[in-house]
Amino acid sequence: MPTVSTRTFPWPVVIGIVLIGLVLRGPIIAVAPISGILRSDLGLTAAQVGLLTTLPVLCFAIITPFASFFVGRAGANFATTVTVIGVGLGTIIRSAGGVEAVFVGTIIMGAFITVGNVVVPVLIRRDVPPRRVGIVTGSYTSAMNVSSMITSLATAPLAQAFGWQAALLAWGGFAIIATVGWLLAIGPRAAFHVGPLRPKLESGAFETVAIDTQSIPSIQGVHARTWRSASALLLSLAFAGQAFSYYGVTAWFPTILEDEVGLSVTAAGSSSSIFQIAAVVGALGVPLLSTRTGIPRTFVLVAILWVSCPVGLLFDPSAWFVWGFFGGVAQGGGITIVFMLIVQLALNGTHARGLSAMIQGVGYALGATSATLLGAAHDATGAWTVPLSIVVVSTLVFSAAGLAGAIRANRTRPLSH
Template sequence: MKGRPLWHGRALAVLGILLCAFSLRSAVASLSPVIDHIGADFAVPSAVLGLIGTLPPMCFAVFGLITPILESRLGIERLTVVALIVIAVGLVARGLIGESIGLVLATALIFAGVGMGNILMPPLVKKYFPDRIGLMMALYTTAMACSTFVPPLVAVPVADAVGWRVSLAMWAVFALAGVIPWVLMVAGRGRASTGSATQPEWVPEPVEGSKAATQVTAPESTAGFSVTGPIATSPSSRRLFARLARIPLVWALSVTFGTSSIMAYVAFAWLPVIAMDIAGVDAGTAGLLLSLFAFVGLPSSLLVPVLVVRFHATRPLFLFGAIAGLVGILGLLLVPIAGLLWLWTALFGMVGLLFPLALVLISIRSRTPESAVLLSSFVQSVGYTLAAIFPILMGVLRDATGGWTVPLAVIGAVLLASIPAGMMAGRRRTVEDEWESRHGAW
C-alpha cells in the first residue's frame, strides 16, 4: 500500500508531535546554562545540583512505568495533553521560585511530564503515521535534537537581557502550543483534519479456521517487517506488560536504548571534567567539546529512522555507532592530547545514533499503538534506570582510582557488551511474533 503524503488529512498530528518533541528536550536543556544567574539570587548547593542532575533518568524511569496505566484510562491523546500541561506548569513554576528546594520540586514536575511524553511519542507516530514511520520518526527525533542544543545557545543571552526567570519560563510557550492540536483532536473539532489517521491503515481480516483470532497485515511502509499472525482477545495491559519481560527481543531493545541513555548522561555529566583532567583544556573549550558531542547526533536523527524502516539497516547502524564510540573512548584513554580531543569527542558522539535507532525500533517492533505504549514503557524504564546509575558510578570509580582510566574502560566495556543486543534488535520481527513463536496466541 502506497503511503499518503505526510500532511494529507493529519496536519494537526504533525504539529502536535513536533511541538511535543521539542518540549521534551528544551525543558531539560534550558536550566544548566543559567545556574550561575540563579545562584546570584539564592544559594544553590552542590547537593541540589547533583540531585537535579539525577532527576531526569529517575523521573523518566518511574513515569515510564506509570504511563501505560494512565494511557489505558485517559487515552493516548488526552494523556499527551496532560503531559504537556504538566511540563508547561513546571516551567512557569521554575521561573517563579525563590529557593533551591522549590527549584528541585519544579524541575521534578517538569521531568514527570517529560517522562510521560517520552513514552507516548513512538506510539503516537505509529498510530497516526503507520505509512510514514521512517519520515515522521526522522522529523520527531530531529526536533528533539534541535531542542537539545538550541536552549543553551539562547538561555544566557536572554537571562542577561531580561533575567533568568524569563529565560527558564519562556519554553512553556512551546508546550502550551503543543497542547492545541491534541485538544482539537480530542474535542472532535480536528476530525476533518486528521481524517482516517486515527484508525489503522489496514483492516483486520479473520484467520481461516479461527473464531477468536484475526489476521493483521501491515502496510508496505512498515518496511516489510513481519507483523502477521493470530491475535487473540487482548488481555489486560498488566498481563501484556508482564509478558514483555519474558521476550528476549524486548530485553535486546532495552539494552539498545539503555546503552544510548548511559552514553548521553555520562557525557553530559562528565565529559567536560574528563577533558579538563586528562588534557588540561580550559572550561570554555570543555563546554564546546560537550556541544560537539551533542551536535554530532543531529544528522543521525534525520537519517537513521529512514535507513532502519526502508533499508533494514539496524545492525550496520548499531555496529557503526558502537565501534565509533569505542574508538573515541580508546582515543581519550590512550592519546589524551588536547589537539585530538575534538576527533575523539566526535567519534564518541557517534553513539548518539543509537537514540533515534532505539526509538524507531519501538514503533516497528510492535503491531499496534497499544502494544507500542507498553513496549515503549518497558524499554525506556529499563534504559533510564541504567542511565541513572552510571553517572554516579563514574564519579565513584574516579574517586576510588584517582583518574579516568577505569571509568572510561567501564563505559567502553558497556558499549562492547551491548553489541549482541544490537544484533538481536535487528531481527525483523515484532514482540508479538516472538511471544507467539514461544507461547502461542498473544
C-alpha cells in the same frame, strides 16, 4: 469502525510530534553547561549536581508504569497535552531560586517528560503510515537533540548575563511552542478530550471511537507477551546502555573539557554542544541508511561510533571535537533505532504502549545512575579515567544487546496499522 488511510500523510500531527520533542530533553540538559555555577552558588558537590541530571531519568524509570496506565486511561492526545503543560510548570518552579526549588522543579519536569516518553511512540504507531515511521521517528528524536544543542550552547552565556535562574527559565519557551503547535495540530477539543481518539487523516480531524476489545489482545496478555519477548528484553538492555552513556557524557562532557583540555566554563559549555548537534545527523541519517542496508548493518555503524566516543576521550582528549561528533551521531542514531524497533514490534496501540513502557522503564532505571555514579567516581579518584572507562562498558552493552535485539526484531513482519 473508521479506518485510517495510509496514503495521506498527517503533516499537522507530525509537526506537533516534532515540536513535542523540543520539551523532552533540552530543558533538563540545560543544567550541564552551568554545573560549575550551580556548585558554587548552591554549595553542591559534583555528585549532587549530577543528581540534577539524574533525577529526571530516575523519574523516567519509576514513573513509567504509571505514565503507561495514565496514557491508556486518559488517551494519547490528552496525555500529550498534559505533558507539554506540565514541563512548562516544572521549568517555572525550577527557576524560582534556591536548592529546594531546583530539585522540586526538576522532579516535576521529569514526571511529565516521562508521560511524553511513553505517549510519543503510541502517537507515531497510531497516526503515521508504516513506510514513514523511520523518518518521523528520526525527526522527533532530532527535535530532542536540537533543543539539547540550543540549551548547551546558550545556557552558560545566559547565566553569566542574567543569572542561572533566568537562564533555566528561558527554556520554558520550548513548552509554549510545543503547546501551541500541538493545539493547532489537533484542535483544542481533541487535545483536552479524555479518552481514546482516532484520526481521520483525510480531513485532519479527530473523532471518538469505540474500542473493539475482540480485535486486540487483553492488557494482561500484552503485558505477559512483552516481558517474555527476547527482542523486548534485549532492547531494554540496549536502551539502558544508550541512556547510561548519553546522560553520563551529557552531564560531564563540559567539565571534562574544562579539566582535560583547559577550556573556560563558557567555552566548554558551548563546545560540548557538538555532542547534541551531531545527534541530528544520526537521528535523520539512520532511517535513510536503514532503508538501504537494513537495521542490523546500520546498528553496527552506530555501535562503532558510540564506543569510539569514550575511548577517544580517554586516550586523546585533545581530539574532543572528533569524539564528541562521533558520539553525538551515535546517540542520535541509537535512540532512533530503538524507537523504530518499538514501533515495528508493536502489534497495536496497546502493545506499543506496553513495549515503550517496558523498554524505557528498564533502560532509564539503569541509566538514571549514570551522572551521579560518574560524578562520585570522579570525586573519589580526582580524574576522569575511571568514569570514562565505565562509559566504555556501557557503550559495549548497548552494542552487543542492541545488535542481537535488532537482528531478532528485524525478522518480524513490518508493522501495519
